[in-house]
Amino acid sequence: MIIDCHGHYTTAPAPHNDWREAQKAAFKAGEVPPLYPTLSDDEIRETLEKNQLRLLRERGADMTIFSPRASAMAHHVGDEAVSTAWARHNNDLIKRCVDLYPDVFIGVGMLPQSPGVPIENSIAELERCVNELGFVGCNLNPDPSGGHFSAPPLIDRSWYPFYEKMVELDVPAMVHVSGSCNPVFHATGAYYISADTTAFMQFIQGDLFGDFPELRFIIPHGGGAVPYHWGRYRGLADMLKQPPLDGHVMKNVWFDAAVVVRPNSTPDQLERIAARIRQIGVKRILYGSDAASSPLAYPKAGWAALQRLPLTNTELVVMANNIAPYMRDFAVR
């Protein structure tokens, strides 16, 4: 079974997005937001059939780990109450997608994070996502400020209460920032990649996985800059007197392969990507398309390209079956 580990609901029905605009306007005006609209199953089906389901079929994948649109989480907008309402509506919408296509979608939730608000306040929504909605993980935003990087590093103890809950519920998190409100950072071109890279370096700096041996993270977008600078990170681990990466950080961290292989990748490029994947370890790579998150998303040929990687059949099978860490729980159900 081929599971896409990184899919977002980027095509939610218009009334859902309209409500968000109304919610933001109400916050600005100091008013109560309007009631969330009623969405029909057909409305939801239509947005999925034309997009995610079509792409999935074209790629020959079977299921998608499906979470709310990352760039729209926008934890920097409004306050905690705004984020809480927005997170609940988004997660409920994902749950409806899962219920409509239970053989295709596996839910992952967004959190009601807000700048300066303790991460403890996101625990209730994580519990609701896992225990009530049947989700298998969450997207954890390391920078709810939207590009000002004002939150403590992910190895800071202030994050620990949330990690304890993740371990207790046995669910992983994808480290994923949202939209940027800092003009310095283009969201997908600078902010995402910088945040991915920065998270990885934080994991090297601390002993987070000594404290939480069961804690599991996915670093998306091919691992940011990390695979390219693998020698730098090995050297920094050594310089900081930390264990080698493969015996430390890489026991708890997975990279996705989103936007790494292109439909038009040359044989030469495929060789290099395959070699890099081997260096990281095929067990640490998850197939993820980041599908329909941008015009960069590519159909059929994209997944075909991934399969064209000059890896051994055994290695491809390992990658294709890398359902951990998301699916550990799911497989039990």
Place this chain on the structure above:
Amino acid sequence: MIIDCHGHYTTAPAPHNDWREAQKAAFKAGEVPPLYPTLSDDEIRETLEKNQLRLLRERGADMTIFSPRASAMAHHVGDEAVSTAWARHNNDLIKRCVDLYPDVFIGVGMLPQSPGVPIENSIAELERCVNELGFVGCNLNPDPSGGHFSAPPLIDRSWYPFYEKMVELDVPAMVHVSGSCNPVFHATGAYYISADTTAFMQFIQGDLFGDFPELRFIIPHGGGAVPYHWGRYRGLADMLKQPPLDGHVMKNVWFDAAVVVRPNSTPDQLERIAARIRQIGVKRILYGSDAASSPLAYPKAGWAALQRLPLTNTELVVMANNIAPYMRDFAVR
């Protein structure tokens, strides 16, 4: 002639660093800083002979573009007056290195940047560096806040007066942040790489090089995450309706090869690096060691490794002779 495009004076004599500590203490106490110490030529020679000159010889390179220690620029410390005094002393010290070893060192200056202070205020020091000290460029810090990314993007018009002066003086800048005062960012593991990547994306977003066809930047540390995500950047340029990278940004931007080739790189890795360099274009790659900037610096074998790259002799010669953009002025003298 082999010129290392990225070298810092990381081993300045102790009295220089002691003065900096005294300067910071005086600023905190609201007092006048002590007089800058007198440094003998022998003191300076000793720090260079044992370090940069030894490494240069071992690597078989001929000259080094030499600038003040990047992590110690610390523009976020103190105020504009503090940065101004510190920049002048650092640049004067680089000038002394150049005078002691004129066949080896080529000076590049740091700027008296300070958070919130207009970049115009750095023009005088750039002029002094070029016209009085004979330097061939500067290190431009895109984030003088030290990790809060509070300055406008490099394509913002507020930077333009400085760019006008760069063009007038016909000197390039290396985009180089300094130390991080944000615990989120490990300086060399997260901050440098994020800033490099972010600068490149900013260049894609605007039409800076349409406004300044002669403006030249070096993005260090192998170009941050950019070469790894080359497909992403090509796609983003397309999505933002910008010209293709090779007809736009890459006409004005160079990457260095610092910390890309390791002494223990395998033939397989060398193949990949060579292919990546070809993709960017050998003319856009400058040999840079980032020498002695950290314990990651490596001797003899490092430069030997770069020469072991499976590039054609013609390509290696192009790379070895890539003296632009720093040396355009220099060659004239």
